[in-house]
Amino acid sequence: MEMEKVYDAKKVEEKWVDYWIKNKTFSSKIDKNKKSFTIVIPPPNVTGSLHMGHALNNTLQDIIIRFKKMQGYNTLWVPGTDHGGIATQNVVEKLLKKEGKTKYDLGREKFVEKMWQWREETGDTILDQLKKLGCGLDWDRTRFTMDEACSKSVKKAFKNFYDRGLIYRGKRLVNWCTRCNTALSDIEVEYVQEKGSLWYIKYPIKDSNDFLTVATTRPETMLGDTAVAVNPNDDRYKELVGKTVILPLTNREIKIVADYIVDTAFGTGAVKVTPAHDSTDYEIARRHDLQILEVIDADGKMTDLVAKYKGLSVKEARELIVGDLQEQGYLLKTEDYGHSVGRCYRCSTTIEPIMSEQWFLKVDEMSKKAAEVARNGKVKFYPSSWQKPYTAWLENLRDWCISRQIWWGHRIPVYYCVDEKGARTSCELIVSEEKPEKCPCCGNTNIIQDNDVLDTWFSSALWPFSVFHWGEKPDNEELKYYYPTGVLATGHEILYLWVARMVQMGLEFLNDIPFKDVFIHGIVRDKSGKKMSKSLGNVVDPLGVMSQYGTDALRFALAQVAAPGRDMQISDESFLSARNFANKIWNASRFILMNMEGLKIADEPVLKELSDKWIINEYNMTVKTVTGALEIYDVDVAARTVYDFFWTKFCDWYIELSKIRMTSENQQEKQQVLSVLLYILKGTIQMLAPVMPFITDEIWTIFNDKQESIVLSDFPKYNDKFVFAEETKEMAVIQEIISKVRNIRSEMNVSPAVFIDAFVNVLDDSKSSIVNNNADYIKGIAKIKTLTLGKDMKRQKNSALAVATGFEIFIPLEGLIDIDKEKARINKEIMLLEQDKERCSKKLSNESFVTRAPKEEVDKMKTRLSDADVKIATLRESLEFIG
């Protein structure tokens, strides 16, 4: 097969995507003879199109899946998408808005229909993009969080929780987004630092001329104050506890209560308590049995509690109320004040805590269990530093508000018996996976379903087992075989939102963890370290990178920087360098292929020369490092290790050395060196296959003369037979000599086309045979015409000198040598050696060092010192020689 001079990613990528899909390379069936290794994809939202975060997340998962597959596991990677609740509904609402419509114009049924239609049209976009990225997913198992299997699981889980008394409905203080018009859970609120004001307001004390000053950032909520709280230990206010104050603007009387939650150091140490609009105040109210007065409604408008402000927005009310307080002399002062304000994680609207009737899940018990499996190591975090935040979060959880007042999602499987007017009868509510035909209580057939849908994260939490049809058959064979999964790979931003909840649900319903490992990777940032966002305009489109540099280049670049738990900055240079690497692989392969033409090459490497043993040893070490790194998700280490081995050692040294044998007339010689080249090339390609699936499959096919994916081959294994420590040391001698000669050539501006003579004067006899045995390589690679090896050789006039450990090298450069340059070069080398010498002798003259440091270390220092001495002496001599 012909190989082009430049690797053309476009040409091969599409072919392999089709091949893997058509041949079902990544489909998995139960095979009890093999261990399963499962990953369930973090389902991207159907709204999505592939961004760099997806590219990273899925590249990493694909690397793991391919690696495990090559290690012999029966791997399964389940694809799917998430319906994405609020986020997706918002997208479709925006589309409607362009047509000048709202969801209310359509009505619930038509709107939901529209949502489904939209999903049909665009929901698979991201899955197609994952195919292009090369992801080895089992496409026949593609799931959607609102498909039949998932819906059944959701209903089953809900009913189970309800029947056990873990789900309840009640009016509580919740986070409310006035734009999305729905409640949110605590973690769906993002807190951002904002500049605001702190208003000091005087509350007159009843039957007194005195007043109590409170400080607040939200004066508008004062209309709903039902107490003022002070710390019971606060001497300033001890006398006042139990007394009454008159609430300005309303003239309502409220009590002064004592509560430990109040911080004496903050503001005035007296807090206005608005239970209906602040979570702390709500708690205080519960402890002191305070009245709860709502002043803000679900639209974010003031209620009719105080007629004057009715219907005003929060902002308008604030301005008006501050004005009124000022006018009436209640406003003591205003300070600038920075504090964090909750915003909706989907639309950034300021969150209003309001009282609302919602469904809640009691999470206390399940959180304890979910924390325990992390503490005892059943679920491991990579990096482990995430374990603490994870358990800490679980240990301080409030009940989960699971109902949302949107239309897109799993509708809550609760039914009510209603009368002709649609009002609820006195019958019990019905929790059922199917809509009941009639009320089991009174037989009425007029049944309606609860209006709310479930938090999208409720169905996501069931994902690791709902994809295996847990809803229909809780103990099916596939679930038993593929669950628990091997690893969950994700960014840390959804650790609580999603990861923790999967663990809770898995333990609840399957009595087992959902995954053994949690691999938490960082966020891809732009070149200057900023988070990529549409508004900043710094988004790098992975699809653009794929078409410009190739998919393997994108994948390699991501892998190379994907250290667990750390954010990464990525730029064009990273992709460029990865593309160059792909090209390097391609050309090295091409070189080997060209030379193999017409020859039969052994499968096992024939290790004859020093360099053979050296390179196989290096290769073997690489296999060990790469395997170990991939096993603990150090994908970056794996990628860098292969890169370094392949480029620096295999290409720059071994292939260069092999050329000398390649051109030899001796066919057997050629076959021998090719056996090593081929063996290592194949092994390296295999190690790279998880990261760069396209180019490696292409090369694999070329070398094997048949099309069969490299992922079906075995990942290279560390081999005791390939350990050659001594040879590796000897090789270093050869490399040092070659480097010295090259250095002289370069510094003296000797053209690479010119062959020179070299004299190697042996200072250390034990090393002379190494040079002797490898003279041809040194000559070939350093472009030496005649190499003379000897003892006590005298340096010729007009020759340059280099000193290697155990050798002197003279290079006659008749007419070429520049005396000043040579002097400068030698002086520089002397200087470096002097530095080293000083460091060594300083240590050795330190008696503590000599007596207390390990003998090995002291000896090493001594050797270094004497080596430096010899070299310096030789160089000095040569300086005099030059004159």
Next chain:
RNA sequence: GGGCAGUUAGCUCAGCUAGGGAGAGCAUCUCCCUUACAAGGAGGAGGUCGCAGGUUCAAUCCCUGCACUGCCCACCA
């Protein structure tokens, strides 16, 4: 307020869970289109390893404190 990361060459990062001569890629300089690769090769320059203490014969590496950056959590009225 609490916690977690990070701070090493101009840039992006290794090295720090073996404490003992500072590494890579990109960029830069010199030479070279040497038939695998100019998306390449050879050679070079470039760093008081954030600051201050401590432990040690020896600290980029271990400990403490501080500074800056980023992130997470919190009942920041």
